[in-house]
Amino acid sequence: MGLTELSAVQLGKKIAAKEIRVREALDAVFAKTDASEGKYHCFITLDKEGAYRQAEQVQERIDAGVCDSMLAGVPMAVKDNLCTAGLRTTCASKMLAQFVPPYSAAAVERLQAAGAILIGKTNMDEFAMGSTTETSAFGITKNPCAEDRVPGGSSGGSAAAVAAGEAYYALGTDTGGSIRQPASHCGLVGIKPTYGSVSRYGLIAYASSMDQIGPLAKDVTDAAAVLELLCAQDPKDAVSVKREGTNFCGALQEGVKGLRIGIPKAYFGQGISEEVSAAVLRAAEEFKAAGAVVEMFDLAYVKYAVPAYYTIADAEASSNLERYDGIKYGYRAEEYADLHGLYRKSRSAGFGTEVKRRILLGTFVLSADCYEAYYLKALKVRRLIRQAFENAFADYDVILGPAAPATAPKLGESLQDPLQMYLADIYTVSANLTGLPAICLPCGKDRAGLPIGLQLTGRAFGEEVLFRAAYTYEKIRGAWQ
């Protein structure tokens, strides 16, 4: 078995046992990127030099016995909307094409403190707006499972890098499904933790009230190990919380006997592909066979989740992206007549179509005449959806469903009909509107061999339950790929 086929935890163990030097792991990873980046284009920036520098320091810490993290020395990738001190952070936008932050995201710092080796910054949809990684100003990324397909998005580069063996795991961000949907399309495990669990400091905001950082990983064990390192209250993020129940690795035990699993009927109506539906329901049967109590139930307000999500996300985005004005940093138009010309030209040229669409929509829904009819209405819907999930969790421990209505679409198909693309977020956005944790893991393939993802949603701060259920299913399902 090649070195890059190991999981992150497997590699970490070998490095800890001094069977493998950190440098060797990096050599293997960069051999992969050299071979396949030309094909997949997972990265916007690869930092070989920096990676070897980190490797040397981490190896010293390991040798000195002062770095005992399970993931010490393991090469990983970071989505390019997470700031990395001294390393260009673009958000896949022309606007920030030259932006080198003087600080690192808290999540990146935590991983690096544990000895993680950052090898580069992954491609994504511009400012995390999109579901295919095709809105990137740095070119598209291809799905390593099928080169004519998108890897999903917006964390498509992170997903593709892990799927292609170019990184052992990667950080993604999830505002409406941007970790889980690409995990689904690339046959990976991805988890969006409970809102407030991982500090957002240094995450370039899309929609502040929903953005969360999480791992894209090869298996449930890796995802648990990474998320365990990430969860911590951070005084720099005022909405981050001090929480318990973060012994995710300890939660990796088989057994779902008595676990109550609810499946929203509305998730299997119009729009879902038969193969996805069948694979997800088959997984539900496996849970049942393992002793879980599985039921279909009526989850209220399912069809309002997408419109409420886009109203709120775009509103917040329109404000969050105001700072990109060509004045302080980022792209500035070369010629302009006056201040407003500078703003207009810089923003018109610096942002791509999808970003501009969402800024306009967000500006519209916050305008004085629409605020009540759109924005406040969406907040009300958000409260109702939260209530509906609370009601559901009175009866169930886990809500099971698909992560996406279909497997990875073909390159170039999705952007022509943005509304259709938005509607495909139906299964993922609720976790962001409610702040609840949700994990996605592969549960089968369609006839074309494309991965299908299963999504499990848990109670707030209930990741341990999700990890246990996902781990159990992974064992039942058997080896992937």
Next chain:
Amino acid sequence: MTAGNIIADDGYETVIGLEVHVELATKTKIFCGCSTKFGAAVNTQVCPVCAGMPGTLPVLNRRVVDYAIAVGLALRCEITRQSGFDRKNYFYPDNPQNYQISQLYAPVCQNGRVEIDTAAGGTKAVGIHEIHMEEDAGKLIHDGAAGITYVDYNRAGVPLLEIVSEPDLRSAEEVIAYLEKLRMYIRYLGVSDCKMQEGSMRADVNLSVRPIGSTAYGTRTEMKNLNSYTAITHAIASERMRQIELLKAGETVVQETRRFDEDRGVSYSMRSKEEAKDYRYFPEPDLPGLAISGEWIARIRSAQPEFRPEKMARYRKEYDIPEYDIAVLTENRALAEIFEETAALCGQPKKAANWLMGETLRLLKEQEMEPEEICFSPAHLAALIGLVERKVINATAAKEVFAVMFAKDVDPVEYVEEKGLQQEQDAGAVRQVCEQVLKDNPQSVADYLGGKDRALGFLVGQAMKASKGKADPGMVNRLLKELLQAK
């Protein structure tokens, strides 16, 4: 100008509401740890957070809330128990994020009231609509010659309180009385120095006119950033006349924001209501809601100082000093507190008042200092008063000692000892000095004996000089007269 009169003779009443911005004197900014100190080199008090860098997040400085609650309690407001911040979106280069974190939906204080003294000698209540917290913007520096504008973000993120009054004011005099009252409360609380010239207190004036007797409000205009009482008075007079002339000519007042040009004494339109910016306010998602507990309010309430009106009333009862002194001493809380302690220590309120109102205020003014910066302790001032009282030193020496005390808070007893400034109490020694002076100045002696009483003053002066200022001037005077009469 007649605009200041409550009842003008032109049949119109002026209706004014104020929005007052007060820069809070917290050590650090409202959402980051940068210093708020005024006057630092450009862009030296800036971090990724207050520069609005990508990925950075605001964290509330809770001291700002302490200050807001304290001002709210002083202005008899209700404190909002579930408060929170909102974003006000507008593009301008002094605003690093192009939105300002402010409060719209649940301002920290609401429904307050301030009593002001009226020209007629009575008092009047002015309603406080709300007080909200927000961040200040940076400053633009225009280089006209080069055609370049620079931005200084030192001020970006400095905490502000905006105090919004009801439209209860009727004249420039009332406006100034109201501002003075706010200033007193805020300075007594120590939450801001309220310097209009430095911009730590700024006022926007909303003004409309209506025929006397009418209860409906006229259309109002807003005048922005008036930074002195003179500017406010002039702006009110000019805007009032402008609106009345419009109405008299059968035209209508347009709701708009106007800028007052103090040099020309006229205001001009900045933007009308139709052009008004849509700030697209929405709840700030980067900050959790702000819950203010009863304990929090109680903690602030228990630390509220005695304010000026109560202090003045107490002084009238406790100290035998003139009303003028009471007014001067209580104008500033630091000065009043030094007075109270000194008076208690030396038992001589009038003497304490004299030192503070005389030498202290003179030196403060001369050195452009605020009473808060006084370094000498009340104990030392009381000791100095004691030295004069016991005639250990004379008035001239006392002033000299005070100047040193003012500069570096020396112990006056030790200082007098060290420098040998004690008055010459030995009558024999003083008599010798006086005899020598008479001998050295025969012409003055002759003048005095010839009936020119003024010559005595000169001789006293010479004797004081000869004693190096240490003689008791009363004793010198008495001895000289004795010696002269003996001639």
